[in-house]
Amino acid sequence: MATYAQLQQQIMLLEAEAQKLKRSERAEVVARLRADIAAWELTPQELFGRAARRVVPAEEARFRDASGRVWGGRGPRPRWLREALAAGARLEDFRVGAEPVAEKPAAPKKSSRGTQPR
Template identity: 45%
Template structure:
């Protein structure tokens, strides 16, 4: 039994409305839970969410931690490199000055003050050590070259020793 085109189109329309209704119910339930638990997009998705936001590629972590240049009372901090974070942009739009957030500045809690309970090795940055010179260090290539030279020199030395003894 063949179905008519109009009956198929009506069925598609009915199913699309049903799917839309289910989606809106799920969205409403999720929004209520987000409001109930005061969740932020960063907590839910792990990164800033915006129109056209792409997933960031994983980057290699630096061996030394970055020092915060700007911080607020809520514990947010920013090193001063790259795009300004949302918390700082909102504060600036509210009329605060960038200098209010300088670490150790008049308007902010110093990050050093939050590190007061940590051992000195954890709260201070060490200066990068100078690279050690490669004096006396032999690489595989230099070892191979030295072995070739010594193997070539042996027969001559042996010949010279036998001719000197004669």
């Protein structure tokens, strides 16, 4: 009869072998699924339900970044846009088809002691 340590060693070897087989079969499974999806013209909503995100076609995009990521302007802002805004960018910087907004000169600060000079 095998000892506990020997069984643990066999388990580790079998798990490693299973992972190797999974990786080698994965590409075949993905190719088969893609072919079936194309043949049946399945939509993300049909596959994943209402929670599936709608992909915004490039021609419907209202906002775009330099990497080509787009947002249609509806629903929650995507992470890339939220991060850019948090870093100091303006929403207008990403608007598709809009001219860049010119920087306005800063207005002089008013004195908090009143408007009359001394």
